[in-house]
Amino acid sequence: MKIAVFYRKHSDNDKEFIVDALQFLKNKEVELIVHEKLTNKPYLEEIIQNCNVFSTHEELKQIPNIDFLFSFGGDGSFIAASKLVGNLNINMVGINTGRIGFLTTITKKNFEPQFQMLYKKKFTIEKRKLLHLNTDQDLPLENVCALNDITVRATEEDSVCGIEVCLNGIPVNTYWADGLIVATPTGSTAYSLSCGGSIIHPASCVNIITPIASHSLNTRPIIVNENDEIKIKVHSRGTDKFSLAIDNERIIAPTSTTLIIKKEEFEISMVRFHNTDFFSVIREKLLWGIDLRNTIKQRLFR
Numbered sequence: 001m002k003i004a005v006f007y008r009k010h011s012d013n014d015k016e017f018i019v020d021a022l023q024f025l026k027n028k029e030v031e032l033i034v035h036e037k038l039t040n041k042p043y044l045e046e047i048i049q050n051c052n053v054f055s056t057h058e059e060l061k062q063i064p065n066i067d068f069l070f071s072f073g074g075d076g077s078f079i080a081a082s083k084l085v086g087n088l089n090i091n092m093v094g095i096n097t098g099r100i101g102f103l104t105t106i107t108k109k110n111f112e113p114q115f116q117m118l119y120k121k122k123f124t125i126e127k128r129k130l131l132h133l134n135t136d137q138d139l140p141l142e143n144v145c146a147l148n149d150i151t152v153r154a155t156e157e158d159s160v161c162g163i164e165v166c167l168n169g170i171p172v173n174t175y176w177a178d179g180l181i182v183a184t185p186t187g188s189t190a191y192s193l194s195c196g197g198s199i200i201h202p203a204s205c206v207n208i209i210t211p212i213a214s215h216s217l218n219t220r221p222i223i224v225n226e227n228d229e230i231k232i233k234v235h236s237r238g239t240d241k242f243s244l245a246i247d248n249e250r251i252i253a254p255t256s257t258t259l260i261i262k263k264e265e266f267e268i269s270m271v272r273f274h275n276t277d278f279f280s281v282i283r284e285k286l287l288w289g290i291d292l293r294n295t296i297k298q299r300l301f302r
Helices: 012-027 042-048 057-061 075-088 111-119 278-286 292-300
Strands: 002-007 031-035 052-054 068-073 091-096 123-128 131-135 149-154 161-167 170-183 206-214 222-225 230-236 241-246 249-254 258-263 268-273
Touching: 002 012, 002 075, 012 031, 012 042, 012 068, 012 111, 052 057, 057 075, 068 075, 075 091, 111 268, 131 149, 149 161, 149 230, 149 258, 170 230, 230 241
Parallel strands: 002 031, 002 068, 031 052, 068 091, 091 268
Antiparallel strands: 123 268, 131 258, 149 170, 149 241, 161 170, 161 230, 170 206, 206 222, 230 258, 241 249
16 A cells, blocks of 8 residues: 655644554555655654655656555645645545544544554545636736635725626626635535535535625525636725635735636545544534434433
């Protein structure tokens, strides 16, 4: 088995677990390919010596027959790792060393038994859709695809944007708000959810447009088809700039920019183990459906 390893933010709290996890994989005769950020950690020198190293999508592309990419960290690390994977169709496994870890399927406590499930092929692959951003101006973006969302906001905290949205060339609305989120089903449980957007099952063929702090009481999130072309133009009061974020990458763009958001041509392959499903994850991570009556019912029907 050949596994690429990504670990973005190194924490002293995770040091012992990372060492134990990589040593466990080596003992299982797994061939490790490690991200360059692991190579400057003295406590990993002995374990990862003689391992292939990658730092970019292109370098990862040159290494054949990678079975999985293990992303250690939280959801931010998983999203960063997805940019490295891109269209390579490498199955991604998230190992949670952070807080919520909504996109992760392994924890510190169950790493070894879950790896055994991986080894025995007791898992399924979930395909996660992405958004692709085109612009009519040359912007300093490292990535143009988003696993979670693409967001526009005012550059000033006390400023309101006028955000024109067209769908397949048809005007939808001009949102007067602090900003606007276009989210995938994966991103529906992130920023969009905190702004009142719906939870969307990851297999759904839709995206969601969610205003941020709308200044109109009759404006609500809207769900659109994943194949729709979403065109956005931002008008910002008192300035000629706005904030543009593609997942965790953020830049300042001129208001003369037109954004065109489409479905990305490729998808991310995410491992889901047989003992978990989407609804168990949102119940556990987001406390979705927590109701005292459910606890009472369990006691009544014992």
